[in-house]
Amino acid sequence: MSAIVFDHVTKSFPMHRGQLLLRERLVNVFRRTAGARFVAIREATFHVEKGESLALIGPNGAGKSTLLALAGGVTQPDTGTLRVEGQVATLLELGAGFHPDLTGAENIWINAALMGMTRAEATERYSSIVEFADIGEFIDEPLRTYSAGMMVRLAFSVAISLEPDVLVIDEVLGAGDERFYKKCVAKILEFRHAGKTILCASHAGELLKMLCDRALWIDHGKIRMEGPIDEVLTAYRTAAAQAG
Amino acid sequence: MQAAPAWRGESLFVLQQLVLKDFRIRYRNMSLGLLWSLINPLVMMSILTFIFGYVQATATEPAFPVFLLCGLVPYNFFTGAWLSGTVSIVDSQALIKKVPVPRELVPIAAVLSHVVHLLIQLGLLLVFLFAYGRTPNRYWLWLPVIWALNIVFLCGLALFTSALNVVIRDTRYLVESANLVLFWMVPIFYSFASIPQKYHNFYRFNPAAAITLAMRNILLEAKAPPNSLLLILAAVSIGVFVFGLLTFRRLKPSFYDHI
Numbered sequence: 143m144s145a146i147v148f149d150h151v152t153k154s155f156p157m158h159r160g161q162l163l164l165r166e167r168l169v170n171v172f173r174r175t176a177g178a179r180f181v182a183i184r185e186a187t188f189h190v191e192k193g194e195s196l197a198l199i200g201p202n203g204a205g206k207s208t209l210l211a212l213a214g215g216v217t218q219p220d221t222g223t224l225r226v227e228g229q230v231a232t233l234l235e236l237g238a239g240f241h242p243d244l245t246g247a248e249n250i251w252i253n254a255a256l257m258g259m260t261r262a263e264a265t266e267r268y269s270s271i272v273e274f275a276d277i278g279e280f281i282d283e284p285l286r287t288y289s290a291g292m293m294v295r296l297a298f299s300v301a302i303s304l305e306p307d308v309l310v311i312d313e314v315l316g317a318g319d320e321r322f323y324k325k326c327v328a329k330i331l332e333f334r335h336a337g338k339t340i341l342c343a344s345h346a347g348e349l350l351k352m353l354c355d356r357a358l359w360i361d362h363g364k365i366r367m368e369g370p371i372d373e374v375l376t377a378y379r380t381a382a383a384q385a386g
Numbered sequence: 387m388q389a390a391p392a393w394r395g396e397s398l399f400v401l402q403q404l405v406l407k408d409f410r411i412r413y414r415n416m417s418l419g420l421l422w423s424l425i426n427p428l429v430m431m432s433i434l435t436f437i438f439g440y441v442q443a444t445a446t447e448p449a450f451p452v453f454l455l456c457g458l459v460p461y462n463f464f465t466g467a468w469l470s471g472t473v474s475i476v477d478s479q480a481l482i483k484k485v486p487v488p489r490e491l492v493p494i495a496a497v498l499s500h501v502v503h504l505l506i507q508l509g510l511l512l513v514f515l516f517a518y519g520r521t522p523n524r525y526w527l528w529l530p531v532i533w534a535l536n537i538v539f540l541c542g543l544a545l546f547t548s549a550l551n552v553v554i555r556d557t558r559y560l561v562e563s564a565n566l567v568l569f570w571m572v573p574i575f576y577s578f579a580s581i582p583q584k585y586h587n588f589y590r591f592n593p594a595a596a597i598t599l600a601m602r603n604i605l606l607e608a609k610a611p612p613n614s615l616l617l618i619l620a621a622v623s624i625g626v627f628v629f630g631l632l633t634f635r636r637l638k639p640s641f642y643d644h645i
Contacts, residue, residue, distance in 0.1 A: 155643045156643055156644070211483065211484075211642065214484065214485075214486065215392075215393075215486040216482070216483060216484060216485065216486050216642055217642035217643070218639060229394060230486075232484050232485065234484055234485070238480040238481050238483075238484045238485070239481055239484070239485065241407060241411060243410075243411050243414060244407065244410060244411065248407070248410065251403055252403045252404070252406075252407055255395060255396070255399045255400045255402075255403040255404075256395070256400060256481065256485050256487045257395070257485055257487075258393050258394045258395035258486075258487070259395060259396075259399075260394075260395060260396040260399060261396055261398075261399040264399070
């Protein structure tokens with residue numbers, strides 16, 4: 143049974159070539175006329191099984207984030223269909239759901255609510271979120287005093303407490319420390335054994351190898367290669383070395 | 387076509403957390419904290435009392451400072467909530483790009499955050515009201531009704547302009563200018579009675595002005611606001627809310643593309 147299915151999914155964005163006149167823009171907004179568009183994902187077809195984890199590899203601007211946004215349900219494709227089974231949680235970075243002037247505890251509540259926990263669930267899971275984040279007394283300090291690693295721990299802790307069926311990770315795990323990595327990896331493996339799915343995009347190849355078994359290489363919005371992570375990473379690095 | 391994963395949260399929980407967040411951020415780093423909500427209306431009230439009570443000496447209304455606050459408090463709420471609501475979606479773009487939380491909650495929470503300041507300023511108004519020897523009367527029961535309608539009106543307006551601001555960033559400056567104009571178009575320092583008959587509807591159909599008229603009816607004249615005024619207020623507020631929500635829903639799918 144597939145957890146994520148993309149079938150010929152294409153997603154484009156309007157190009158903002160300089161300034162439009164107010165009148166033109168109003169007409170565009172309400173009539174949705176087709177202007178110049180930039181195709182971020184072109185005809186993507188792939189699927190991810192339950193309990194599998196897939197890495198997205200590619201240079202900046204290749205379309206990795208757009209693909210994650212489509213899977214996360216924050217934007218819709220122009221054409222093609224996609225299906226995601228169950229609840230999706232996206233690991234958030236500072237600025238998205240987190241506010242630097244608020245304490246870790248306050249941020250946990252806000253994020254729990256925004257990511258889709260009910261009040262009852264948040265109350266019930268609060269202490270286990272704090273425990274897993276393992277940041278000690280910093281929980282009552284404002285986030286601006288946190289190290290990048292502590293920030294990641296808190297975000298990760300909130301995201302997994304949502305008990306999602308699909309966990310989306312976009313670059314952010316890079317800032318954790320060794321001990322937390324081990325904890326994360328253990329948690330993620332536990333996750334996968336429970337039949338849950340992980341989708342992650344990152345530059346950190348070694349970390350991807352630990353977390354994922356399969357990979358998609360995305361280049362200019364197209365899937366260039368799909369296969370076991372070692373093979374795809376090797377091919378990608380070879381191509382990058384040749385181009386460089 | 388898509389089968390995006392549904393958001394399974396609780397809208398009221400989100401609204402509560404967003405309002406709390408705003409409140410905490412605004413007051414945590416200020417030594418005077420909540421007093422800031424009082425300083426603005428007090429300063430404005432003093433200046434206008436000085437000008438119209440002493441410099442021009444044209445103010446004939448009894449309890450002129452209270453009369454002014456009946457205009458200033460709704461005006462402050464209106465302008466603050468409208469502007470915060472307008473910029474709310476663009477300001478939370480990082481969130482919008484990551485979490486499928488219902489987008490409608492963002493401008494509505496921005497408006498509701500201002501209700502906290504409104505309550506503080508209404509408290510100030512009551513203090514002045516009692517100092518001028520006015521006491522509660524049964525028409526005060528209308529106060530929650532007119533304020534609820536006013537908040538509904540603002541939510542509708544904020545839904546409309548916040549969505550528009552995503553695709554046309556000039557919207558924010560348009561709202562700022564409209565707020566400046568509104569200071570003169572809401573009867574803050576002049577009375578409804580002093581407005582020529584032919585312009586009356588101009589004020590009645592503007593909920594930002596109508597709330598001031600109703601406040602003065604209730605608090606200063608100790609009478610119920612005219613039924614016609616209440617009906618117009620209700621119709622315009624609900625109409626604007628429906629219009630705002632529909633426009634928002636129409637533009638919502640393209641938010642991600644523009645931020």
